[in-house]
Amino acid sequence: MIVTAPVHFELENEAAGNLIIKTTDVSKENARIKVEAKVINSSRSNTTARIEVEIFDPSSNSIKTLSKNVNLKASETRELIFEHQIKNPVLWSVDAPNLYQLEARILNGSKILDTYSSRFGLRWFEVDTERGFILNGEPIKLIGANRHQDFKGLGNALPNSLHRKDYEMMKEMGSNVIRTAHYPQDPEVYKICDELGLLVWTEVPVINDVTDTDAYHDISLKMQREQILQFYNHPSIVMWGIMNEIFIRLVFNNQITEEEKVEKIRTSVELAEKLEKETKRLDPQRLSVMALHENELYNESGIADITDVIGWNLYFGWYSPGLESFGEFLDEQHRRYPNRPLFISEYGPGADVRLQTDTPLPWDYSEAYQLKLHRSYINQVLERDFVFGMTAWNFADFGSSFRQDAAPYINQKGLVNIDRSKKDIYYYYQARLLEEPMVYISGEHYQTRYPEDENEKVKIIIFTNQDKVSLQTREQEFPSEVVDGMAEFVISLPEGKHRLTAIAGDTFHNREIEVKFRKNLLENIGKQPVTINVGAHVNYTDPLTGETWISDHEYKTGGFGFVGGEVYQRDKNKFQGTASDIQGTENDPLFQTMRKGIEAYRFDVPKGDYRVTLLFADPEFNASEENIYNLSDAQKQEISGLRSFDVRINGTLFSRDLNLARDYGRIRAVEKSYRVKAADKGIQVELPENAGRSLLSGIKLEKE
Known part of the structure; x- marks a missing residue:
């Protein structure tokens, strides 16, 4: 609620009480100012008032006061215009946002009835198809x-x-x-x-x-x-x-x-x-x-x-x-x-x-x-x-x-x-x-890298507005030219923690990263589980647990990885996986990507007791919830969206006829954990299909 004197600047309009300050014909030499104001006498009698408009420069110095005496009839609204020309104006620009100040007052004698204040700037601009946007004469x-x-x-x-x-x-x-x-x-x-x-x-x-x-x-x-x-x-x-x-x-x-x-x-x-x-x-x-x-x-x-x-x-x-x-x-x-x-x-x-x-x-x-x-x-x-x-x-x-x-x-x-x-x-x-010199080592959220071994190099990207930049580790220094505001360094780093320093001119930036070789992850499984973002080429870090589910790769003897299958994509032109709200989890990206038709996931680990956790989600909205019992193969083929597979680990059946849509719901995160013993050939998780294609979104292996 705004309470006013009977004589006041108009408030109840589409301008919401704004007095219009028009700055036309602006140049480096002159600027013309036109102020449009409306004054209302809401009383039942005629009255006299003086309207003043005072202009202050960007340094808050008063440079001009314009005034008019008006006789207002009862219930009259009067529009008033004030004009002034400023010599050698201080211009407003993106680098120097100089602002003038306008203060308007309604007075009855020495009594102030109403006031209005607004800042404004003096600038001119145009747009040209050859020169682009031009502000105060400068493109x-x-x-x-x-x-x-x-x-x-x-x-x-x-x-x-x-x-x-x-x-x-x-x-x-x-x-x-x-x-x-x-x-x-x-x-x-x-x-x-x-x-x-x-x-x-x-x-x-x-x-x-x-x-x-x-x-x-x-x-x-x-x-x-x-x-x-x-x-x-x-x-x-x-x-x-x-x-x-x-x-x-x-x-x-x-x-x-x-x-x-x-x-x-x-x-x-x-x-x-x-x-x-x-x-x-x-x-x-x-x-x-x-x-x-x-x-x-x-x-x-x-x-x-x-x-x-x-x-x-x-x-x-x-x-x-x-x-x-x-x-x-x-x-x-x-x-x-x-x-x-x-x-x-x-x-x-x-x-x-x-x-x-x-x-x-x-x-x-x-x-x-x-x-x-x-x-x-x-x-x-x-x-x-x-x-x-x-x-x-x-x-x-x-x-x-x-x-x-x-x-x-x-x-x-x-x-x-x-x-x-x-x-x-x-x-x-x-x-x-x-323009002010800056340098920044990217990777605020990418502080752990997982190269295969010492033969795979690590990429470090530095942003800077300088022409040259160098990357320093404790042992080496790598200089580079800067292209498009960035420099890429592909360097060999041993396993462990590293302090990186980027130096560009007189500016520098530090970052600590850690390198973990994939080939050694199984050897260290007693200290930290191995977590894999199956069917994805990206690493996913859970912000709550800090666990990083590393990108997927194919199995090689002595290591771990998938055997067979293909990356699932709902839309082959756009989506890596499925862009769906996966119910029952906050880790949607982990369940949105998956490998379908996967034959097995293998880990060449020594004998011992382990826990295997498998992550699933059926990504299809039309996934069938049909039970496959007593159905022939021909009948299974006729049911659209039917998906059923078993879970076998080292030859032992752990889950039969796993139908994710039927048992848990469509587009829903499912985690199933199994205690297993590693045999001479390590651990082999198989997903034999009963109907449709098997799916796997993630796998975690822990030492018991």
């Missing part, structure tokens, strides 16, 4: 991230301190732009961006689909008016977003008729034109923008030509194949539409810090693949001046109710985790964007 490439304000344990309702922390982290990463996808954020956010020097693309939540009703169109226009009028004074805002991926539901809707499709396109284009017209009516100075997903319909419908600039949400190497296809797509668009400024509004793969590998693949959710894709995208954008900027999806992991990835119901494309702990990719952006 800059815009690189940053999208941001949802979702935070672990809190959801979207955050205190201002956490808003500030996010944007400070983005600035410290080297960002100069952010996109508040897909909704206007807390007013404090824009103040923070003003102060830090972060350019902003802010947008209204007109997302994925348009309803062909007056009510939907009207509320969309109302949201845009409210956004523009409430946040108008913030110099950080350079783009007003009107839509995001507005045809994506249409494209993936197999039930829609051709006639319905035509109408959906018509109403979407009509709304886009309305939003564009309203945006330019209220603010012709800033850029209008919409974000599109990879589909030709945006060009065919003409909707991509409505706003000043467009942003493409592109996921080549993730949802679409081929990292190189990203640049090819951009070149083809620029060839067809040479006068259209392009922005990459979304890009990035999911990454789970629990998953690590040196051989990354799409959809393995490893930090290594996240690095591979982001490195490629940054390089391809920097090579193309007609692409004026890019914002990664997303600054931080966030809740997403329908996603079932490595961490179900979390979108893991963040550069940091949902609790804001940093992934390696955050430091890589620092290496590409910061």
Whole structure:
């Protein structure tokens, strides 16, 4: 509740009481300021008041006070305009976010009836297909991230301190732009961006689909008016977003008729034109923008030509194949539409810090693949001046109710985790964007390496913005040139713990890692169990127990590994395993990957007592729960989704007719442990099939 004097600045409007400060005709020599205010006399009698507008420079020095005396009739609302020109203005920029201050007052004699305060900045900008984005006459490439304000344990309702922390982290990463996808954020956010020097693309939540009703169109226009009028004074805002991926539901809707499709396109284009017209009516100075997903319909419908600039949400190497296809797509668009400024509004793969590998693949959710894709995208954008900027999806992991990835119901494309702990990719952006010297040894969550033996080398990756870097161990020093903000070292390290030091110029960074040879894991099984992420090329570390389930490999005499079978993939084009919420576990990635049709898993261990723990999950939603007793082989073949197998260890039957869906449920984690004695040939776990294909997700071997 806001209590005012009878004479006050108007509050009950779409601007929510904001006085509009227009900064037109800004140059290095001059800046024209126009202040628009509305004053209300809500009393029943006429009155006289004086309205003052005082302007302070970025050093808090008062430079001008403008004033007007007004006679207000009872219940009258009066619009007032104040104008002033500043000579040699102190400009606002991403490197020097200088802010002027405006204070407005309503006085009756010496009595102050109402006050209003706002900061503003003086800058000008434009976008050019040849030179890119130009701020205060200087071209800059815009690189940053999208941001949802979702935070672990809190959801979207955050205190201002956490808003500030996010944007400070983005600035410290080297960002100069952010996109508040897909909704206007807390007013404090824009103040923070003003102060830090972060350019902003802010947008209204007109997302994925348009309803062909007056009510939907009207509320969309109302949201845009409210956004523009409430946040108008913030110099950080350079783009007003009107839509995001507005045809994506249409494209993936197999039930829609051709006639319905035509109408959906018509109403979407009509709304886009309305939003564009309203945006330019209220603010012709800033850029209008919409974000599109990879589909030709945006060009065919003409909707991509409505706003000043467009942003493409592109996921080549993730949802679409081929990292190189990203640049090819951009070149083809620029060839067809040479006068259209392009922005990459979304890009990035999911990454789970629990998953690590040196051989990354799409959809393995490893930090290594996240690095591979982001490195490629940054390089391809920097090579193309007609692409004026890019914002990664997303600054931080966030809740997403329908996603079932490595961490179900979390979108893991963040550069940091949902609790804001940093992934390696955050430091890589620092290496590409910061001017202040930095160096960082990657692997915060990859501190134990498992080469086969002393003949297999270990990969160490260092991020730095310097030209050269050296990696030091206790015994050796390895120099390297830096390419694309990183240097890769492939070195031999003996088994044990190692302290690594990266030195680049006057900066350095230390990290401790441990090397464990796979060939020796069985010899040390009395001290530590052997845990294997069957069917996966990534290591998985359980954050609670600290156990690392190492990547799978084929059996060789004297060691351990799988015999026969193949890696399970539900979607051969995308998924490493199954992207499902595995019930009954928090270690979803361990159960999402598996080997099917496996003949055996062998361990060449000495005689003794052991415990074997097998991990299973039936990944099929249509898995059959049928009982195979009294069924012929022909009858079994007729039952879709039927899977039954036995568990035999060293020839002894431990589990008969194991039907995971029937006995435990579909998409559910199952752990079964058996005490066994190792024979002369060690331990051999076999999974003979009764119907369908056998599956194994993980195996743990412990010495009793």
